[in-house]
Amino acid sequence: MEIRKDFFTGRASMDLQESAGIALFRASVREFIARLVPGDWQGIGALGPTGRRDFTARAREALAERGWVAPTWPAEYGGAGLGPAEQIALGEELVRAGIPTGAENDTFGISMLGNTMLQHSSPELCRRFLPRLVSGEYVFCQGFSEPGAGSDLAALATRAVREGDRWVINGQKLWSSSAHLSNWMFVLARTDPEASPYKGLSLLLVPLDQPGVEVRPIRNLTGETHFHEVFLTDAVTDADLVVGQEGQGWPVAMTLLNFERADTYVLMPIRLRDELDRLTDLIVSRGLRDDPDIRQRLAWCHVQVEQLHCQSLRLATRLAGGHEPGPQAAVVKLLTSEYHRKATELAMDVLGLDTLTPTGDPSPNWYYTDDAGAPNSSASWTSVYLNARAATIYGGSSQIQRGIVGEMLLGLPKEPRPRPAAAP
Ligand SMILES: Cc1cc2nc3c(=O)[nH]c(=O)nc-3n(C[C@H](O)[C@H](O)[C@H](O)COP(=O)(O)OP(=O)(O)OC[C@H]3O[C@@H](n4cnc5c(N)ncnc54)[C@H](O)[C@@H]3O)c2cc1C
Numbered sequence: 236m237e238i239r240k241d242f243f244t245g246r247a248s249m250d251l252q253e254s255a256g257i258a259l260f261r262a263s264v265r266e267f268i269a270r271l272v273p274g275d276w277q278g279i280g281a282l283g284p285t286g287r288r289d290f291t292a293r294a295r296e297a298l299a300e301r302g303w304v305a306p307t308w309p310a311e312y313g314g315a316g317l318g319p320a321e322q323i324a325l326g327e328e329l330v331r332a333g334i335p336t337g338a339e340n341d342t343f344g345i346s347m348l349g350n351t352m353l354q355h356s357s358p359e360l361c362r363r364f365l366p367r368l369v370s371g372e373y374v375f376c377q378g379f380s381e382p383g384a385g386s387d388l389a390a391l392a393t394r395a396v397r398e399g400d401r402w403v404i405n406g407q408k409l410w411s412s413s414a415h416l417s418n419w420m421f422v423l424a425r426t427d428p429e430a431s432p433y434k435g436l437s438l439l440l441v442p443l444d445q446p447g448v449e450v451r452p453i454r455n456l457t458g459e460t461h462f463h464e465v466f467l468t469d470a471v472t473d474a475d476l477v478v479g480q481e482g483q484g485w486p487v488a489m490t491l492l493n494f495e496r497a498d499t500y501v502l503m504p505i506r507l508r509d510e511l512d513r514l515t516d517l518i519v520s521r522g523l524r525d526d527p528d529i530r531q532r533l534a535w536c537h538v539q540v541e542q543l544h545c546q547s548l549r550l551a552t553r554l555a556g557g558h559e560p561g562p563q564a565a566v567v568k569l570l571t572s573e574y575h576r577k578a579t580e581l582a583m584d585v586l587g588l589d590t591l592t593p594t595g596d597p598s599p600n601w602y603y604t605d606d607a608g609a610p611n612s613s614a615s616w617t618s619v620y621l622n623a624r625a626a627t628i629y630g631g632s633s634q635i636q637r638g639i640v641g642e643m644l645l646g647l648p649k650e651p652r653p654r655p656a657a658a659p
Contacts, residue, residue, distance in 0.1 A: 278333020278608025313369030333607030344375040346498035355479035376417040378408040389432040395424035414463040436484030497560030500567040562643035569636040572626040579620035
């Protein structure tokens with residue numbers, strides 16, 4: 236089958252030095268893609284809202300059939316039993332072709348929770364949950380942050396009390412992304428109030444479709460309602476739905492957060508390279524290619540994206556070696572999110588007053604770039620610019636990432652935990 240060259244070429248610098256086996260696997264992915272997309276395919280961003288939704292659902296179903304929604308998981312859990320190097324090759328090919336690698340909540344269900352369960356849960360619990368994550372029957376969101384616990388996650392106050400064969404949970408979760416699309420939430424809760432803040436936590440799997448759960452949307456500065464407050468009032472879940480051991484919620488949560496940081500950032504430079512091409516086109520179309528300030532900033536962006544390719548290759552190599560992402564994920568998360576704020580600020584300066592009356596469709600993504608193939612519209616850039624600020628906060632703020640780099644990679648002494656404010 237002839238493969239269209241325009242979306243498979245020109246990004247070769249990201250490739251790992253790979254074996255013949257991986258090259259063959261890449262060829263099979265390209266055949267899969269060629270069968271999935273129409274002949275005039277430009278990337279999912281070129282489709283309208285309904286077309287995007289339909290294509291994403293169709294692509295996810297086709298990926299799930301091959302176990303490619305969770306490629307490294309064993310076949311009995313709905314995966315394809317691939318090695319990490321094949322997983323990375325698969326992700327690269329899909330992203331380059333402008334094909335979604337899954338549905339919106341797969342970041343939570345597959346990348347974060349599923350991968351963490353494989354490390355910390357019994358085969359019985361994995362058998363019960365992982366295939367349903369792949370099929371899309373169970374759709375998860377993340378319940379970590381609370382009004383008084385974000386960066387200082389161990390200060391969380393949500394309580395889970397064991398009553399017979401179930402947990403009874405009370406508390407409030409905050410900023411829960413895509414909770415409106417979910418039917419389950421993984422909830423970090425305090426199960427032992429007598430233990431030290433880091434020791435008395437457990438990660439519970441909680442169904443959302445029950446009277447004790449209320450999900451309220453929060454409107455963000457783009458006008459969208461992607462994240463939510465979730466109120467848990469005598470919400471219940473089965474006693475055995477604990478990821479890892481009871482009281483071991485902190486190390487389990489740290490594994491999960493590292494998967495969150497690593498998952499997105501390994502493939503992000505490919506998306507950013509595509510976005511930088513769009514930015515360059517925008518600059519040219521606005522007659523600003525001779526502007527010295529714009530040229531300097533664009534050159535800086537190019538260097539950053541090249542550097543990000545190298546950093547993500549280091550992380551990819553670590554994953555390909557079968558290791559957990561570890562604190563190295565903080566480096567890539569920090570560099571990527573800070574870069575993206577500056578790159579999108581450049582787009583705002585290029586668009587000038589047009590940013591006040593944006594035209595076209597805003598990006599449907601609440602994180603990072605618009606999709607491959609998206610038109611170079613002021614509405615797309617403005618929404619991406621506003622969302623870029625969020626990426627330096629979610630998954631752990633930039634300041635927290637710098638703390639991780641200092642303490643865990645450079646071996647600097649631990650920062651003292653802030654003392655609670657004295658009562659007035
Ligand atoms: C778009 C978006 C989506 C999100 N989705 C989810 C989700 O799905 N589920 C979920 O549980 N949470 C989610 N969050 C919440 C996110 O994890 C928190 O916002 C983040 O951890 C920061 O916590 P906070 O907002 O309470 O800020 P705070 O912790 O109050 O921080 C305020 C400021 O102080 C700084 N700071 C705090 N502590 C330190 C320190 N020790 N050293 C240096 N600086 C410090 C921070 O960097 C920040 O600049 C999301 C957030 C955003 C923006």
